[in-house]
Amino acid sequence: MAMSRETLLGYLTDAFPEAEITLTDLAGDDNHWQAEIVSPQFSGLNRVKQHQLVYAALKGTMGGELHALALKTKAPES
Template identity: 80%
Template sequence: MAMDRATLETHLKEAFPDAEITLTDLAGDNDHWQAEIVSEQFKGVSRVKQHQMVYAALKGKMGGELHALALKTSAPA
């Protein structure tokens, strides 16, 4: 089962309400996404921790309902 754009966006916006989020469906199958997330919450946080924060926002659905997610995370410039 795949995760549609609206569901993915809802999870991310709940966790990062201040963020600018850009989602790209890499394969056109709702199963391989790229997420670019710019959030104040990432300020002073390592890239690894930023990605862990995103995975936590997905509430255990990564690897199941969501097969692949390429991440680009950063704090605002």
């Protein structure tokens, strides 16, 4: 099963409304995505905590509807 760009972007923008989000379909199959997320919610958090927030935003779809997601996360630069 695959996840469309619109669905993935919906999950991420719901969880990170002020973020800059860039999605790249790495294999052209809606199954292997890269997400680059710059969000104020990541301020003061290490990368593991940032990624945990992203996975929580996906509401259990990781590994099922969403097969693979490469993440690049960071807080905005001041």
